[in-house]
Amino acid sequence: MSTSTTDARTAAPDGGSAPTPPRDGRRTPMTPSWRVQRERLTAGGFMAPAVLLVAVFLLAPFAWTVYRSFFGDTRTSPFSWFDNYTLFASDPALFRSIQNTLMWVAGTVLLPFVLGLAIACMTNASRFSRLARLCVVLPYALSGSAVAVVWNFMLTTDGAVNQVLMALNLDSLAHGWLLTWPGNSVVMILANAWQATGVAVILFLVGLQSIPPETLEAGALDGAGGWQQFRHIVLPQLRPVSIIVIGMSLVNGLKSFDLIWVLTQGGPGRATETLAVSMYNETFLELRPGAGAAIAVVLTVIVLAASWLYLRRQLDVKGE
Amino acid sequence: MSAASGRTGSAATALARRRFLAGAAAGAAALTAAGCARGDSTSAQPGTTSISNDNATWDDGYRSAGRELEKITGYALRPLSNPSVTSYQQVVQMTLQTSKATDLVKWASGYQLKRLARAGGLTDLSGVWDTYAAKGWVRGASRSAVSYRGKVYGIPLYESYYVLFYSKPVFKRLGLSVPRSWAQLLDCAEVLKRNKITPFLGSQSGGWPATEWFQELVTKVDPHFYQKLIAGKASYTDDAARRAMDIWHDFIRKGWMTSPDFDQARGPGALKEGTVGMFLHGTWQAQGIAAAGMKPDVDYGAFILPTVRDSTPKSVIAESGVFTVPSRASSHEAAMANVGSWLAPPVQRTWSDFLQDSSANPKVRSGNPVVAQLQRDVAQERRLPLIRYWESSPPSLIQGNTDDLGGFMAGQTSPATTLRRMQERAQDEWAAWRRDEA
Numbered sequence: 001m002s003t004s005t006t007d008a009r010t011a012a013p014d015g016g017s018a019p020t021p022p023r024d025g026r027r028t029p030m031t032p033s034w035r036v037q038r039e040r041l042t043a044g045g046f047m048a049p050a051v052l053l054v055a056v057f058l059l060a061p062f063a064w065t066v067y068r069s070f071f072g073d074t075r076t077s078p079f080s081w082f083d084n085y086t087l088f089a090s091d092p093a094l095f096r097s098i099q100n101t102l103m104w105v106a107g108t109v110l111l112p113f114v115l116g117l118a119i120a121c122m123t124n125a126s127r128f129s130r131l132a133r134l135c136v137v138l139p140y141a142l143s144g145s146a147v148a149v150v151w152n153f154m155l156t157t158d159g160a161v162n163q164v165l166m167a168l169n170l171d172s173l174a175h176g177w178l179l180t181w182p183g184n185s186v187v188m189i190l191a192n193a194w195q196a197t198g199v200a201v202i203l204f205l206v207g208l209q210s211i212p213p214e215t216l217e218a219g220a221l222d223g224a225g226g227w228q229q230f231r232h233i234v235l236p237q238l239r240p241v242s243i244i245v246i247g248m249s250l251v252n253g254l255k256s257f258d259l260i261w262v263l264t265q266g267g268p269g270r271a272t273e274t275l276a277v278s279m280y281n282e283t284f285l286e287l288r289p290g291a292g293a294a295i296a297v298v299l300t301v302i303v304l305a306a307s308w309l310y311l312r313r314q315l316d317v318k319g320e
Numbered sequence: 321m322s323a324a325s326g327r328t329g330s331a332a333t334a335l336a337r338r339r340f341l342a343g344a345a346a347g348a349a350a351l352t353a354a355g356c357a358r359g360d361s362t363s364a365q366p367g368t369t370s371i372s373n374d375n376a377t378w379d380d381g382y383r384s385a386g387r388e389l390e391k392i393t394g395y396a397l398r399p400l401s402n403p404s405v406t407s408y409q410q411v412v413q414m415t416l417q418t419s420k421a422t423d424l425v426k427w428a429s430g431y432q433l434k435r436l437a438r439a440g441g442l443t444d445l446s447g448v449w450d451t452y453a454a455k456g457w458v459r460g461a462s463r464s465a466v467s468y469r470g471k472v473y474g475i476p477l478y479e480s481y482y483v484l485f486y487s488k489p490v491f492k493r494l495g496l497s498v499p500r501s502w503a504q505l506l507d508c509a510e511v512l513k514r515n516k517i518t519p520f521l522g523s524q525s526g527g528w529p530a531t532e533w534f535q536e537l538v539t540k541v542d543p544h545f546y547q548k549l550i551a552g553k554a555s556y557t558d559d560a561a562r563r564a565m566d567i568w569h570d571f572i573r574k575g576w577m578t579s580p581d582f583d584q585a586r587g588p589g590a591l592k593e594g595t596v597g598m599f600l601h602g603t604w605q606a607q608g609i610a611a612a613g614m615k616p617d618v619d620y621g622a623f624i625l626p627t628v629r630d631s632t633p634k635s636v637i638a639e640s641g642v643f644t645v646p647s648r649a650s651s652h653e654a655a656m657a658n659v660g661s662w663l664a665p666p667v668q669r670t671w672s673d674f675l676q677d678s679s680a681n682p683k684v685r686s687g688n689p690v691v692a693q694l695q696r697d698v699a700q701e702r703r704l705p706l707i708r709y710w711e712s713s714p715p716s717l718i719q720g721n722t723d724d725l726g727g728f729m730a731g732q733t734s735p736a737t738t739l740r741r742m743q744e745r746a747q748d749e750w751a752a753w754r755r756d757e758a
C-alpha cells in the first residue's frame with residue numbers, strides 16, 4: 001500500500017500521460033491519475049466530518065451573527081446598516097466593557113506569566129518543590145464557576161476577607177470589594193490569576209527542565225551571576241514556552257465570562273462587564289439580539305487579530 | 321516469504337484500521353443520533369400535565385395541588401424545574417416554538433406576559449377568565465395585568481404583597497411596635513441602628529431586587545405618580561421620583577441599608593439572628609422564613625411600608641405570577657382542564673398552605689396568620705393594588721433601569737444621574753414598544 005502511494009506521488013508530477021485504454025476481458029490496473037484522484041477523495045472523506053462540523057457549528061452561525069448584526073432590535077427587525085455598531089460610541093456601558101476587556105487581557109497575560117515564571121524558577125530545584133507546585137497547580141483543576149463561588153464567599157462585603165481585616169483591627173481597609181469600579185474588576189482579575197497561574201507554572205517547569213545544564217555551567221565558568229544566567233541563558237531558552245503561555249492567557253482573557261457572571265453578573269450597574277458578558281447581557285437580558293450580534297462580531301475580530309499576531313510571532317520563532 | 325508475510329501484516333493492519341474506523345464512525349453516529357433525539361420530559365404522559373417552573377422549591381407544592389386537581393379534572397401536575405431565571409426564560413421561549421411544548425408554563429404577568437403573547441404561541445384564556453370572574457374567583461383589577469390586546473393569556477398563579485418582614489422577639493426586646501406612620505418608621509430605624517442592627521435589607525445581588533426599594537418608595541410618595549410613570553406618561557425626573565430617590569439615598573448614607581451585595585437568600589437567617597431589622601420582600605418569602613425555623617405571628621410579623629405623608633393614598637405592590645398554556649402543548653386538552661380548575665378553592669387552599677402566601681382567589685383565606693392579617697388590612701384600608709415594577713413596563717426598559725438602580729445602590733451614580741439615565745432609556749424604549757405595537 002505504501003509502495004503504491006509512493007508510486008502515485010512520484011507519478012503525479014510528470015504523470016500527465018493519458019490513461020491506457022482497457023483491453024478486452026482483462027481487468028485494467030489503476031492508472032496513476034485515478035490513484036491520485038482516489039487518494040484525494042479518501043483524504044477528502046476523512047476531512048469531511050471535521051470540515052462539516054466546523055462549517056455547520058462555527059462558520060454558519062458566525063455568518064448568521066454577522067448578518068443579524070445589521071438588523072435592528074424592534075419587532076420587525078429592519079435593516080439598520082451599522083446602527084448596532086455605533087452603540088460602541090454612544091453606550092457608556094459598552095465603553096466600560098471595552099475598558100474592562102483591556103484590563104482583563106493585560107491582567108490575564110501579565111499576572112500568570114510573571115507569577116508562573118517566578119514560581120516555576122523558585123520551585124524548580126527547591127526541597128519542597130513538589131508540594132509547592134501541587135498547591136499552585138491545584139486551582140487549575142477547578143471549574144471557573146466553582147472558583148467564583150469560593151471567591152464570592154471571600155469578597156462580599158460581609159465575606160471572609162472583610163471579617164479577617166476587621167478581626168485584625170484594619171476596619172478602614174474593609175470595603176465592598178465587588179461594588180466599586182475599577183477595584184471590582186481588579187479583584188476578579190486577581191482571582192482569575194490565582195486559578196490560571198497553575199498551568200503557566202507547569203509549562204515553565206517543562207521549559208526549565210529541558211534547558212541543558214551545560215549551558216548554565218558554561219555561563220557560570222564565564223563568571224555570569226545568578227541574574228545574568230537567568231536573563232541571558234534561561235530566559236532566551238524559555239521563549240517557545242513563553243509564547244504558549246502568553247497565547248493561552250490572551251485567549252483566556254478575551255473570553256473571560258464564568259468568573260464574572262457568577263461573582264457580579266456584570267454589575268453593579270454593568271460596571272464589571274467584559275465584551276463577552278455584554279454580548280450575553282444585550283442578547284438575553286436586554287433582549288437586543290442585533291446589538292448582541294454586533295458585540296460578538298467585534299469580539300471575534302479582536303480575538304482573531306490577537307490570535308493572528310500571536311501565531312505569526314510563533315511561526316517566526318520556528319523559522320529562526 | 322518475508323515480503324508475503326509483510327503484505328499479510330499490512331493487510332491485517334488495514335483491516336484493523338478499517339474496523340476501528342467503522343467502530344468509531346458507528347459510535348459517532350450513535351452519539352449524533354442520541355444528541356439529536358428529542359427528550360421525552362415534555363411528552364404527553366397519561367393522567368398528568370407538565371409545568372415549566374423556575375423555582376425548584378415549589379415542586380412539592382405543585383404536586384400537592386396537583387393531587388387536588390386530579391380529583392376534579394383527572395390530571396395531576398408534573399413540575400419540570402429550571403432554577404436559573406435567565407436560562408428558564410430562554411428555554412421557555414424556544415420550547416414554545418417546538419411541537420413538544422410544556423402543557424403549562426409559569427410566567428410573570430404584565431409586560432413580561434405581553435411580550436411572550438406578542439411573539440405568538442400562547443392560548444387565549446379569556447373564556448377561562450370569564451368563568452372565574454363569574455364565580456368571583458379572580459380580582460377584576462388583575463385582568464389588565466394578564467391581558468394583551470384585550471385577550472387574557474395568563475391565569476393568576478398566586479398573589480403576593482410587598483411587605484416588610486420583621487422579627488417579633490427583636491422588636492419586643494427593643495420596645496418597638498409596628499410603625500403606622502413614616503415618623504414611626506424612621507424612629508424604628510434609628511433605634512435598630514443604635515443597637516447595631518441594620519434596619520433594612522436592600523440588595524442588588526441577582527439583579528431584580530434592586531427595584532424593590534425603588535417601587536416601594538415611589539408608591540409611598542405618590543401611588544398615582546407611579547401609575548403614570550410605569551405607563552410611560554410621567555418622567556423619572558419628576559419631583560415624586562426625585563423625592564423617593566433622595567429618601568433612599570439618605571437611608572444608604574445613614575447606614576440603614578445592608579450592603580448592596582447582601583445575598584437575599586440569607587435574609588430569613590439574618591432576621592432570625594437579629595442582624596437585620598426589616599426585610600422588604602414579597603409575601604412568598606414566608607415559606608423561606610418558615611424554613612429558617614421562624615413561626616408566623618410568633619417569631620415574625622409583616623407590615624406594609626407606611627406612606628411618606630399621612631395624606632398620601634394607601635397602596636400595596638402586588639405580584640402575581642401566571643400560568644400560560646402554549647398553543648402547541650403536548651396535552652393541550654388536559655392543560656386547559658387544569659388551568660380551568662386551578663383557582664378552585666380546594667386546590668388553592670392546598671397551594672396557599674404550601675406557599676404560606678395569599679391565594680390569587682380572593683375567596684380563599686391564607687393559612688398563614690401574618691398573611692391573612694395583611695389580606696384583611698389590604699381589603700379594609702382599600703389599598704390601591706399596584707403592579708410590581710419588574711412587570712410594569714417593556715422588559716428592555718425594566719432590565720436597563722434595574723441595572724441603573726443597581727449602580728446607584730453601589731454608589732456609582734447620584735440620585736439625579738440615575739433618574740436622568742432611566743428617563744432617557746424610558747423615552748427610547750417606550751417609543752420602540754409603541755412603534756412595534758403600531
